[in-house]
Amino acid sequence: MAAKASLKIKGKGKGSSKGSSSSSSSSSVSSKYKVFKAWTNWSLEKAKVATHYGFIPLIIIIGMNSDPKPDLFQLLSPV
Amino acid sequence: MADIFPPLTAAQVDAKIKVDEKVDYSNLPCPVPYEELHREALMSLRSDNFEGLRFDFTRALNQKFSLSHSVMMGPTEIPSQSSETIKIPTAHYEFGANYYDPKLLLIGRVMTDGRLSARVKADLTEKLVVKANAQITNEQHQSQAMFNFDYMGSDYRAQLQLGQSALIGATYIQSVTNHLSLGGEVFWAGVPRKSGIGYAARYETDKMVASAQVASTGAVVMNYVQKISDKVSLATDFMYNYFSRDVTASVGYDYILRQARVRGKIDSNGVASALLEERLSMGLNFLLSAELDHKKKDYKFGFGLTVG
Numbered sequence: 001m002a003a004k005a006s007l008k009i010k011g012k013g014k015g016s017s018k019g020s021s022s023s024s025s026s027s028s029v030s031s032k033y034k035v036f037k038a039w040t041n042w043s044l045e046k047a048k049v050a051t052h053y054g055f056i057p058l059i060i061i062i063g064m065n066s067d068p069k070p071d072l073f074q075l076l077s078p079v
Numbered sequence: 080m081a082d083i084f085p086p087l088t089a090a091q092v093d094a095k096i097k098v099d100e101k102v103d104y105s106n107l108p109c110p111v112p113y114e115e116l117h118r119e120a121l122m123s124l125r126s127d128n129f130e131g132l133r134f135d136f137t138r139a140l141n142q143k144f145s146l147s148h149s150v151m152m153g154p155t156e157i158p159s160q161s162s163e164t165i166k167i168p169t170a171h172y173e174f175g176a177n178y179y180d181p182k183l184l185l186i187g188r189v190m191t192d193g194r195l196s197a198r199v200k201a202d203l204t205e206k207l208v209v210k211a212n213a214q215i216t217n218e219q220h221q222s223q224a225m226f227n228f229d230y231m232g233s234d235y236r237a238q239l240q241l242g243q244s245a246l247i248g249a250t251y252i253q254s255v256t257n258h259l260s261l262g263g264e265v266f267w268a269g270v271p272r273k274s275g276i277g278y279a280a281r282y283e284t285d286k287m288v289a290s291a292q293v294a295s296t297g298a299v300v301m302n303y304v305q306k307i308s309d310k311v312s313l314a315t316d317f318m319y320n321y322f323s324r325d326v327t328a329s330v331g332y333d334y335i336l337r338q339a340r341v342r343g344k345i346d347s348n349g350v351a352s353a354l355l356e357e358r359l360s361m362g363l364n365f366l367l368s369a370e371l372d373h374k375k376k377d378y379k380f381g382f383g384l385t386v387g
Binding site: 048051052055056058059060062063064066067068069070074075078 | 193217
């Protein structure tokens with residue numbers, strides 16, 4: 001979530017400023033952080049699409065496997 | 080558009096000690112959750128009035144699993160800059176699936192335009208409950224999600240909230256005596272960079288409930304509900320925003336009769352509204368809703384039928 005991403009921003013910012021002040025290590029830290037942020041954005045996008053398509057089928061699968069097991073016909077018929 | 084969901088709170092055993100006994104401060108009852116502080120007042124005063132036709136059909140496949148089909152036709156308001164309300168007639172169909180288990184609750188609703196609204200409540204342990212609420216649309220950046228972690232102690236409740244656009248909030252409520260509970264909340268929103276803090280108090284007895292809430296966003300809410308009998312309760316509400324100087328006071332009633340439930344209220348903004356839910360027969364409910372806004376000259380009437 002963006003909330004966790006922003007908390008991690010603060011953590012990494014403090015870490016890189018308190019650590020050794022050589023520019024090469026800070027730039028590698030910031031590039032690693034950019035890769036990490038891009039990866040979290042990509043995974044959040046995929047999670048959003050997965051939830052959008054898969055949430056209702058997930059409920060139906062969990063429901064059809066609960067006791068007493070309903071028929072497939074009961075799922076599809078309007079009565 | 081709200082369907083009639085069962086209440087999400089876990090059942091509580093409320094140990095009401097008689098007045099003449101000494102108060103046992105180590106054995107106080109658990110307070111209501113912070114977001115339900117104004118629960119009794121909201122039942123009378125914030126009834127879900129709708130406009131147009133509403134038809135809900137719920138089909139239970141077994142005790143835990145059910146599917147629902149819902150049709151709504153009527154004008155929907157779009158927000159406009161001028162004082163006139165602009166309404167566009169729309170019709171939509173919504174399909175939903177519900178799974179109710181004592182430990183896991185899953186509710187999903189999807190509309191014809193692809194909007195999904197999902198609600199999950201899972202009991203991780205006896206005391207810790209995770210709730211998630213999401214509205215996902217096809218458009219970019221219009222989706223919202225919120226995660227809540229609730230912990231229920233012996234006489235207190237604590238909640239942590241995480242929201243989709245960098246929103247973090249926490250609430251805490253504690254029973255101070257058998258009738259009084261006090262609570263507070265803090266939140267921090269990342270997108271409009273602001274934070275806020277609020278306090279709340281609730282006093283309840285068998286016959287009445289009084290609650291008040293103050294927040295640093297400027298909102299002050301006070302309400303009072305008197306339970307006249309099993310069937311009748313009256314409520315009154317006062318909302319004030321000390322930054323924008325908006326004041327609203329309302330008075331409402333709630334009659335729970337054997338075959339029907341009537342709720343109505345009148346407002347200081349010139350709004351009078353009422354909602355009737357009548358049970359025609361087992362599983363068949365008829366709804367009539369009316370809302371008259373005399374100030375804006377906006378009159379809304381709706382009728383509906385709920386099956387199952």
